Amino acid sequence: STIAILPSSLPQIHRAYMMSKIQQNQAVQKVNPISTKKSKTRWHFGIRSRSYPLDVMGEIYRALKNLGAEWVKPSEEELWTIRVRWKYGGGVKSDVEPDLMRMVIQLFQLEPNNYLVDFKFDGWESNGKGKSDDNTKDDNGQHDVEEDEISSFSAYPFLHLSTQLILELAVNS
Amino acid sequence: LATTSIKHNTLAVASVVRYQRKYATQILYAPL
Amino acid sequence: TTEQIAKDQKIALRAIRLFLKSKTSYDVLPVSYRLIVLDTSLLVKKSLNILLQNSIVSAPLWNNKTSRFAGLLTSSDFINVIQYYFQFPDKFDLVEKLTLDGLRDVEKAISVEPIETISSHPFKSLYEACVKMIDSKARRIPLIDEDEKTNREIVVSVLTQYRILKFVALNCRETRMLLRPLKDINIGTEKQMLRATMETPVIDVIHVLSQNSVSSVPIVDENDKLINVYEAYDVLTLIKGGLYTDLSLSVGEALMRRSEDFEGVYTCTLNDRLSTIMETIRKSRLHRLFIVDENGKLISVITLSDILKYILFGD
Known part of the structure; x- marks a missing residue:
């Protein structure tokens, strides 16, 4: 095989070639190579908060209200969980298409004074009909999306609403 | 939901989704 | 035989x-x-x-x-x-x-x-x-x-x-049977190769990329010897540095923008075969191969589209 890499195309060799032109008094602009250092994207689970738990919950309820979302009245056992229903705009307008997205927002305590808020997708509902698109309900009338029933699911509407909520929380705080 | 720190007014959020028998980490970059 | x-x-x-x-x-x-x-x-x-x-x-x-x-x-x-x-x-x-x-x-x-x-x-x-x-x-x-x-x-x-x-x-062991030399299977050989020299203004090279829907422009010396290639990807690094405002920049200067880990331009000759090209694709991130003669003079280019088209419809 005569497949090879062209030596003069390697950055160091090309740079030497261009610098030699400078010695020949040719007007060559010094252009620096783009940095290969790629700051590694650090991912976090949910969003972290150092505020007091009640303040965090208050901020979230206020943000949800500002964004026009609805939520189930919290039960005694689930004070740190918010079950949200959110009208999702955009997309193909059709009464068939469910456009109420459900989301569960959960506050976690990692350690004293260190809390975490996680958002989780919780299925779709059709507008106004109140009926959920999936026929499974657990005892307190909540909807549990059968995970394995969904085989093709687009996270982007959920991710988009999450960015809206994070933006609202960031602006408020 | 996975999130990154907000940098240069840009936010990235991600969620791991099963597609059939494979796993896609769907990442969305959006401006704040 | x-x-x-x-x-x-x-x-x-x-x-x-x-x-x-x-x-x-x-x-x-x-x-x-x-x-x-x-x-x-x-x-x-x-x-x-x-x-x-x-x-x-x-x-x-x-x-x-x-x-x-x-x-x-x-x-x-x-x-x-x-x-x-x-x-x-x-x-x-x-x-x-x-x-x-x-x-x-x-x-x-x-x-x-x-x-x-x-x-x-x-x-x-x-x-x-x-x-x-x-x-x-x-x-x-x-x-x-x-x-x-x-x-x-x-x-x-x-x-x-x-x-x-x-x-x-x-996944296809049969790629090892693709032993006919490139010169006999007419892949990417009849091409009107647009080329530039190191002194060509980078904006002219960018026009060539856009007007001919190609993703690379070979750079040759006065003897038509291949010395480098300007790729569509290089445009991203030009904008990143805000260098696009200085469009008098020569393509040689613009290429100094490339990151140090750029792997280099792949070349081959008309005697090469698809078996070794596919083997190279298996091991390296190869986007195209420039065909040169024994003196390194530019003859043509083989793109991944050319290879795919040949595999689907060739022969």
């Missing part, structure tokens, strides 16, 4: 086509992978940083107003932005504030045909996805399914010609 080699080549091509018809695009996907999508309200400059930071050259776009996908962001979009700035230098601040939503208007302003948005369903055959790419001259194809609950489209992933050829090189 030459006859036997020719016969084996036909058998191998038939086997590879059968393989492509028997597999779905979904089969090419790793068990676990990531897909980066950009919201169309992002600034073009910000999206450039995101591509470079993640070492990717393209990404699907998500329009949160329509809650639909809005095509793919590719290096052609950045080439359009540079052309737009070149035609309307007074519009500098507009370029700085341009969002991904605005890219279609830039295409219209410089009268460039938008790239045809093709797609394929993940569970359709890989062969079908390849044919669509060849027909549309696209180098990548989004795999689109539909969300079961909301009928909204999902971009499951984006397949590139490189990934498909690598999948074939990894």
Whole structure:
């Protein structure tokens, strides 16, 4: 095989070639190579908060209200969980298409004074009909999306609403 | 939901989704 | 014998086509992978940083107003932005504030045909996805399914010609039977090669990329010897450094922008065969091969499209 890499195309060799032109008094602009250092994207689970738990919950309820979302009245056992229903705009307008997205927002305590808020997708509902698109309900009338029933699911509407909520929380705080 | 720190007014959020028998980490970059 | 080699080549091509018809695009996907999508309200400059930071050259776009996908962001979009700035230098601040939503208007302003948005369903055959790419001259194809609950489209992933050829090189032993030399199978040989010299202004090279829908321009010396190549990807690094404002820059100076880990330009001769080219694709990120003669003089270029087209329809 005569497949090879062209030596003069390697950055160091090309740079030497261009610098030699400078010695020949040719007007060559010094252009620096783009940095290969790629700051590694650090991912976090949910969003972290150092505020007091009640303040965090208050901020979230206020943000949800500002964004026009609805939520189930919290039960005694689930004070740190918010079950949200959110009208999702955009997309193909059709009464068939469910456009109420459900989301569960959960506050976690990692350690004293260190809390975490996680958002989780919780299925779709059709507008106004109140009926959920999936026929499974657990005892307190909540909807549990059968995970394995969904085989093709687009996270982007959920991710988009999450960015809206994070933006609202960031602006408020 | 996975999130990154907000940098240069840009936010990235991600969620791991099963597609059939494979796993896609769907990442969305959006401006704040 | 030459006859036997020719016969084996036909058998191998038939086997590879059968393989492509028997597999779905979904089969090419790793068990676990990531897909980066950009919201169309992002600034073009910000999206450039995101591509470079993640070492990717393209990404699907998500329009949160329509809650639909809005095509793919590719290096052609950045080439359009540079052309737009070149035609309307007074519009500098507009370029700085341009969002991904605005890219279609830039295409219209410089009268460039938008790239045809093709797609394929993940569970359709890989062969079908390849044919669509060849027909549309696209180098990548989004795999689109539909969300079961909301009928909204999902971009499951984006397949590139490189990934498909690598999948074939990894899974088809018959690629080793492709022993006919390039000069006998007419791949990429009859090409009107547009070329530049190190002193050519980089904006002229960018015009060649755009007007001829090619993704690279060879750079030769006074004896037509190949010494480097300017690639569409290099445009991203030009914009990243804000260097696009100085369009008098020579292509030799613009190439100094390349990051130190650039792997170099691949060359071959007319005596090479697809068996060793596929082996190289299996091991390295090869995007094209420039054909040179024994003195390093430029003859032609073989692109991944040429290889894919030959595998699908050649011989």
